[in-house]
Amino acid sequence: MSRAPLPYNPKILELFKNPKNLGKMEDASVSAVAGNPMCGDMITFYLKISDEGVIEKASFESYGCAANIATSSIVTEMVKGMKLEDAWKVSYKSVAEAVGGLPTVKFHCGILAVGALKRALRKYFEKTGASPSWLQKEPSFEEKQALEEEQLAKMLEKRMKAAEGKQC
Amino acid sequence: MNHEIGTVQPIKEAVEIVQDKNKETVFHTDASDAYGKVPFDVQDLDVDMATVSSYKILGPRGMGCLYVKEGVELERILEGQIGTQRLWPGVENTPLIVGFTKASELIFQDFEENLGRMKKLRDKLVDGITSRVADIELNGPVGARRAPDNANISFLRCEGEALTIELSLSGVYVSSGSACSRRLLQPSHVLVAIGKKFDQAHGSILMKVSRVHTEEDINYALEVIPKAVDRIRGITGSTGAE
Numbered sequence: 224m225s226r227a228p229l230p231y232n233p234k235i236l237e238l239f240k241n242p243k244n245l246g247k248m249e250d251a252s253v254s255a256v257a258g259n260p261m262c263g264d265m266i267t268f269y270l271k272i273s274d275e276g277v278i279e280k281a282s283f284e285s286y287g288c289a290a291n292i293a294t295s296s297i298v299t300e301m302v303k304g305m306k307l308e309d310a311w312k313v314s315y316k317s318v319a320e321a322v323g324g325l326p327t328v329k330f331h332c333g334i335l336a337v338g339a340l341k342r343a344l345r346k347y348f349e350k351t352g353a354s355p356s357w358l359q360k361e362p363s364f365e366e367k368q369a370l371e372e373e374q375l376a377k378m379l380e381k382r383m384k385a386a387e388g389k390q391c
Numbered sequence: 392m393n394h395e396i397g398t399v400q401p402i403k404e405a406v407e408i409v410q411d412k413n414k415e416t417v418f419h420t421d422a423s424d425a426y427g428k429v430p431f432d433v434q435d436l437d438v439d440m441a442t443v444s445s446y447k448i449l450g451p452r453g454m455g456c457l458y459v460k461e462g463v464e465l466e467r468i469l470e471g472q473i474g475t476q477r478l479w480p481g482v483e484n485t486p487l488i489v490g491f492t493k494a495s496e497l498i499f500q501d502f503e504e505n506l507g508r509m510k511k512l513r514d515k516l517v518d519g520i521t522s523r524v525a526d527i528e529l530n531g532p533v534g535a536r537r538a539p540d541n542a543n544i545s546f547l548r549c550e551g552e553a554l555t556i557e558l559s560l561s562g563v564y565v566s567s568g569s570a571c572s573r574r575l576l577q578p579s580h581v582l583v584a585i586g587k588k589f590d591q592a593h594g595s596i597l598m599k600v601s602r603v604h605t606e607e608d609i610n611y612a613l614e615v616i617p618k619a620v621d622r623i624r625g626i627t628g629s630t631g632a633e
Contacts, residue, residue: 236560245626247627247628260589260593260631261590263551263552263578263587263590263632264550265631267628267630284630285626286631287550287553288553291553292626301532337465376589379577380597383589
């Protein structure tokens with residue numbers, strides 16, 4: 224068990240204390256999830272997108288740590304008012320920079336937040352049937368990482384269940 | 392004694408089982424968490440070695456004590472200039488030894504009375520949380536098999552690291568078995584080993600009372616904890632609820 228809180232900077236603590244754009248969006252155009260409760264990190268991302276392809280509103284819910292909450296909050300602020308093409312360009316690096324830096328072990332939180340955003344954007348285009356030229360076919364780095372984290376948690380869960388079976 | 396969930400292990404019986412199989416086996420117990428909280432006698436337990444730690448009884452960090460039964464020979468793991476003691480090179484850290492000695496004196500002053508008080512405060516904390524917060528689970532045993540200072544509770548739909556940070560902002564310092572609060576990013580192996588699911592481990596909080604805590608401190612914690620859990624659960628929202 225860790226006894227010392229991680230060295231979060233004041234900006235992360237402020238976003239953790241007062242997260243922006245928190246909560247389920249009832250009129251969202253699209254929502255997407257990254258992570259799962261097994262990982263101990265899970266984000267739901269909601270976007271309201273205008274007919275002109277601009278993000279009018281973004282919100283999130285997070286079952287995650289302080290860094291997860293802070294990075295999710297800042298991603299919603301970053302993409303609000305952006306064209307979808309520009310929102311797609313948001314990277315985990317720019318998110319880490321925007322929160323004033325993350326402890327090394329917390330980089331994956333920023334990656335997961337951007338992973339949820341990119342999944343939501345991809346899902347939106349799947350829904351509308353549009354296929355803009357800038358939308359890469361291959362999963363982005365953040366989408367791949369989110370998938371990897373989810374698969375790892377599932378693998379650990381399976382291993383745990385197998386161990387339980389043996390004990391019985 | 393388990394550091395996370397406070398289980399008092401039947402060490403004497405374990406020694407008997409091991410001795411029964413092989414008399415040559417050297418039995419070491421990490422008694423760091425038991426020292427000053429559960430009365431024990433190394434000779435009565437019949438262990439070959441026992442470790443106790445200074446910081447666990449509010450002494451200085453970086454100091455501990457190893458009991459070695461007469462006749463048990465230890466090998467050095469570090470070589471160098473060997474001084475008055477034989478186990479490692481260098482000289483003793485006298486200030487830490489003095490600090491540890493003083494802490495030991497203090498922890499055993501009014502020992503029985505302090506244990507009773509710690510247990511009462513711990514029970515007040517656990518009962519208070521149970522009556523104020525929904526969807527929680529006490530991890531580890533209840534009754535005499537549990538250390539008097541230990542409370543370990545899983546708050547469901549509430550990520551543990553976020554909760555430790557939230558509580559620390561109000562001056563309540565606890566730790567979590569959540570993967571996120573650990574540098575290894577894996578949930579507490581102890582909670583997983585006793586059959587807890589990952590999400591139960593992620594929402595677990597370890598709280599310990601000490602002889603310096605007062606009823607006022609517990610009342611304050613009971614005021615702060617439900618609000619903190621509510622806020623973090625508010626951030627969780629519908630995430631993960633399928």
